[in-house]
Amino acid sequence: MVSKEDIMYIADIAKLNISTDELDSAIEKFTQLLKFVDKIKEVDTENVEPTYQVNDDTYILKDYEGNATLTREEVLQNTKEQKYGYFKIMKVVE
């Protein structure tokens, strides 16, 4: 059983808004999910190589000559606030 505190902590670091009304159902769903993971863990994978993808495993590393950048206008076009070509935000205190 997942605790209320666990859910609230995970919601906090994942920046999810979970209201008090949703809390009980979130606990329920999360608990189900973990049970499912436990079920998967029962499968014996002792001698099985992991599969990360189903394509063949030739991956081409990037090795280009040219550059590709956006203009600063393009970069900043969707931001609400900018200053001197920078994105401007409220200071985040750590």
Added chain:
Amino acid sequence: MAYKTIIGLEIHVELATKHKIFCNCPNEYGAEANTLVCPICLGLPGALPVLDKEALEYGIKAGIAFNGSISNIIKMDRKNYFYPDLTKGYQISQAEIPFCDGGYIEIELEEGTKKITLNRIHIEEDTGKQLHSEDGMTLIDFNRAGVPLIEIVTNPDINSAEEAKLFLDKLRAILKYIGVSNVKMEEGSLRCDVNINVVNTKSNVKSNITEIKNLNSFKAVVKAIEFEEKRHIELLEAGSNTDRETRRWDETKGETIIMRKKFGVSDYRFAEDGDIPPIKIAGEWIEEIRKSLPELPHAKKERFIKEYNLSDYDAGVLTQSKELSIFFEDTLKYIDDSKLVSNWIMGDVLRRLNDDEIEIEESNLKPKDLAELLILIRDGKINNNTGKKVLKEMFDTGKSPETIVKEKGLIQISDEGALKEIIEKVLSENEQSIIDYKNGKDRALGFLVGQIMKASRGKANPQLVNKMLLEIINER
């Protein structure tokens, strides 16, 4: 009470590749804000990161140079956390399998060589840069987002600030030798975090590990370690303990200040990056990279000792920087006297570089010019003291020694006739000194030599002056 300090370092090194690690933005320092960004490094929806070959190659070079074992599979993971300088809400890094496992760097201590072992080296992307303004606002520049980084994590093998400094010096020298990074702390291409605690060697009581960030010079690393060492011991002595937390070095206050409680590893919810499938690395490619590595400081030092008959210490200093070692060998192409060249570099040349706080490659001095200067001295055209003055002028102006000697009329007077004239004149003005000398006051002779050198404006050949002066006085 005896305490042992236990230190582990995490060093972030920006790789000096042409492009960023997952996109084709140029990897450059100092450009105007937000002019080196694209949909990939901005983390725009639908953008697909692709791993850069050169970045991986540079990383592997460093891994080999630090004696690590290179993984034959490259797997990238997402490190999830929220911060304004992180565009995607996760950093593409390596968790489960670093590209390089283990390794070590040797440092030279008085009691001998010490091996500092490495835990791992992984490759990842850098984040953007924040500027905090007075009015509580933050400005963000994403030019740095996606610059390739390697993170070198040591085991807790370091036991003092001094050892940490030696380790960082060595690490920087090797990275410079292999040319994978600019390793400039002031530009942020080399950044170091310190993990530290102390243990009471009698009771075995340990303080909790604290992490120190925001160290922007090797000096700051040393000072922060010394500060924390003391703080940890004092807390244990008082029956208390440190908190497991991240602290920041405040340069002006000269102390560490709490930033936050440490974020645990599981809090980052690492998961494989689905955009970048695991990549198998051909052993031949790793071999090719290994062969492309230049001679490393340690090997070069051993060679210098054998080939040029240098002392362990001199060879160590001359190979500390790649550029200095090249300068030394280039000078030897013009004058075949390793002892003389090493003496001058170890002495006046390094002193001047230290005074100016610059590296040899940033100075006006050229190997060929230094060799010419030493030939002038060796051949007796100028004396040692004049040589020092000429060297200073060479540093100041970049002119060749021949030019300086001609312009200033510094050629040593070795002509016996001319010297005799000067000596006679000085003697006639200092009759008392001759009497003093004859009465057994040896100091009078030194005074006379000084006067003669002065009268010749430093150009007299000192050996000749000594010899002739004695002859002339004894004849009187």
